[in-house]
Amino acid sequence: MSDIGDWFRSIPFITRYWFAASIAVPLIGKLGLVDFRNLLLFPEMVFSRFHIWRPVTATLYFPITPNTGFLYLVNLYFLYHYSTRLETGSFDGRPADYIFMLLFNWICIVLLMIPLIMSVLYIWAQFNKDTVVSFWFGTQFKAHYLPWVILAFNFIIGGSFVNELTGNLVGHLYFFLMFKYPMDLGGRAFLSTPEFLYRFFPNRRGGVSGFGVPPTRRQAPQDNAGGLGGRHNWGQGFRLGGE
Numbered sequence: 512m513s514d515i516g517d518w519f520r521s522i523p524f525i526t527r528y529w530f531a532a533s534i535a536v537p538l539i540g541k542l543g544l545v546d547f548r549n550l551l552l553f554p555e556m557v558f559s560r561f562h563i564w565r566p567v568t569a570t571l572y573f574p575i576t577p578n579t580g581f582l583y584l585v586n587l588y589f590l591y592h593y594s595t596r597l598e599t600g601s602f603d604g605r606p607a608d609y610i611f612m613l614l615f616n617w618i619c620i621v622l623l624m625i626p627l628i629m630s631v632l633y634i635w636a637q638f639n640k641d642t643v644v645s646f647w648f649g650t651q652f653k654a655h656y657l658p659w660v661i662l663a664f665n666f667i668i669g670g671s672f673v674n675e676l677t678g679n680l681v682g683h684l685y686f687f688l689m690f691k692y693p694m695d696l697g698g699r700a701f702l703s704t705p706e707f708l709y710r711f712f713p714n715r716r717g718g719v720s721g722f723g724v725p726p727t728r729r730q731a732p733q734d735n736a737g738g739l740g741g742r743h744n745w746g747q748g749f750r751l752g753g754e
Contacts, residue, residue, distance in 0.1 A: 525609055526594040533590060533624065536571040537583065570617060573624045582668055586628050589661070593632040601638045604715040607708035612685060615702065619681045625665075629678025630685065633658045637686045658682070 522530060539545050545568075573583045602609040616630040640655035652660065662675035685702070693700040 522591070523595055523598040525606060525613070526591065526598050529594065529613075530587070530591050532571050533573070533587060536568055537573045537575050540572055541575050570620065570624055570627055582665065585665075585668075586625050589632055590628045593635045594628075597631060597635045597638070601635075606712040607714070608704050610712060611702075611704040611708055612689070615685050616681050619684065620677065623674055623677070625674035626678035626681060629658060629661070629675050630682035632661065633679045633682030634686050637682075637690075 519527065519531075573579070573586070575583055598606075598609050602612070612634065613627070613631070616627055620626045620630070636654045636657045640653060642654040643651050644654050644657055645651050646657075646660060647664070658675070658679045662672050662679065665675050666672040689700075689702045692698040
């Protein structure tokens, strides 16, 4: 048991609690202690019955049955593996930024567990698009294709691709608004981590490191020789997938 405890404590902070909740909530539902189902009545439960916890539990809940148990375990592994790599890699030392990323994706998704996991996996793949990953039966390909391979894989074993496609689209929306558009295309920054999250979860060390880094922001033209009144200088970044 100590080995399991040591392994659990070795999981980074945010992923650890997300992973634990994604086990506890479906287990509680499976045991019948709390009914997390009735997604069709979700608006009535939240706005009429004031079940304000439903948006959170709905994202953590997964209906475990003999037909869905394997799919649940696969997605639980994806949550642990890719959230850990993202939290200790591109968001290393920046818990507030990682929490904001999860909150943004959660607000866009709200009701389902798989899309939130897939959105995290998609963002990790964008940071590490040239990394070669291994999949079933020894197949290897660049991480850039991983979200779409998993979409096809889950379609085969689960019969649907809507959840995976939703997660990929939300992950793309976050990555484009937070990194691609403002940093690489020189556009306006539409997303930024709220200051109150930094107060609760201060940065532990500066910069990004590990598994991938954000793309470079292109140098914006200056409006005058002195640079006064020009676009805000965001500083030098790192090109996605670069050395």
